[in-house]
Amino acid sequence: MNKHNILFIGLDTHKEFVEVAYCEEQRGAQPIHFGRISSAKMSITKLLRHFESKYPDATLHFVYEAGPCGYWIYRLITSLGHCCYVVAPSLIPKKPGERVKTDKRDALKLTKLLKTEDLTPIYVPEPEDEAVRDLSRAREIAMLDLKDAKYQLKALLLRNNINYEGTANWSLKHLRWLTELVLPHPAQQIVLQEFIQTINERIARLERLDNELTHHIHQWRYYPVVKAIQAMRGVRLLVAAGVIAELGDLSRFDHPRKLMSYLGLVPSEHSSGGKRNIGAITKCGNGRARRLLVEGAHSYRYNANISTELQKRQEGLPKAIIDIAWKAQLRLCKRYRKLLAKGKHYNLVVTAIAREMIAYIWAIAKEVILSPVNPGLRLARVPA
Structure with a gap:
């Protein structure tokens, strides 16, 4: 038997069964349909043992689409020491001429795309x-x-x-x-x-x-972050908890613009040649977190001020976090009035404020994670 470095395995998951395909790393190797197995944990474990015995020197890389079945397959595979990737169905490349879709073809397609590195894995929460x-x-x-x-x-x-x-x-x-x-x-x-x-x-x-x-x-382990971002105006406990629960570890974004794009708060663009066309926001990513931010953005229509309730939420927080929150309030309140004075639509103004809000939330979360006061939070971070 030939030795292989990586074995790529695609799973098309469903409620009662899983369609499996695999492909070797050799140049020119084509995906092979393995068959259909039960979606029970015992069947998945048996599948892993089969590939481990057949390819003892290979590293197994699994991939499947995110869906209503959750992340238990990902956690099962990673707990047994293998690599697993979960991809968003909307980000899987599709040829315009494809008119036939079956479970077998989906598994073969996932395997081939994983081998050619054309898939982008999503963040899987703990x-x-x-x-x-x-x-x-x-x-x-x-x-x-x-x-x-x-x-x-x-x-x-x-x-x-x-x-x-x-x-x-x-x-x-x-x-x-x-x-x-x-x-x-x-x-x-x-x-x-x-x-x-x-x-x-x-x-x-x-x-x-x-x-x-x-x-x-x-x-919760992210409670220091939830408490810290409540220093911002328009971010109370429910909004803060909802945003962090939906987004998880914000430090996996190395720049706030990537977080804005992940939330779908950036404008769409269709440019070609010398023409540049900017459209509405993309609305991709997590819609609930985006909606919570838009709700909080409404509070910036008033003048900058530290209310009694906001003062209570800021008590006990480091000065660096309070300074970021005050800087955000000064800028966003001013920007809100400026955009309205330009004649911009109310919904557009609120969306623009929400887009900048998440940048300041990212800065506060990064300040908390890098703080020596929360070493446990820094160790608990999950990579993207």
């Missing part, structure tokens, strides 16, 4: 980081569910021409007013009571998730 991200997303889903229930109840009242004369909706006074309502038909009264009960249940659910999220964030 299990702890992914758990905090799931909790943060669950809290956001609970908030959206609560809003939906409130909208449905208000729509019911609007159809029956019932208006609340108070000032604060969903206050204790408003909820008591809802319990005293009597609708024209008994069936509608049942609907009203169900809506009220649903709202109360979802309020309690949201409170539970808020408490759990706060507790786990304080135990």
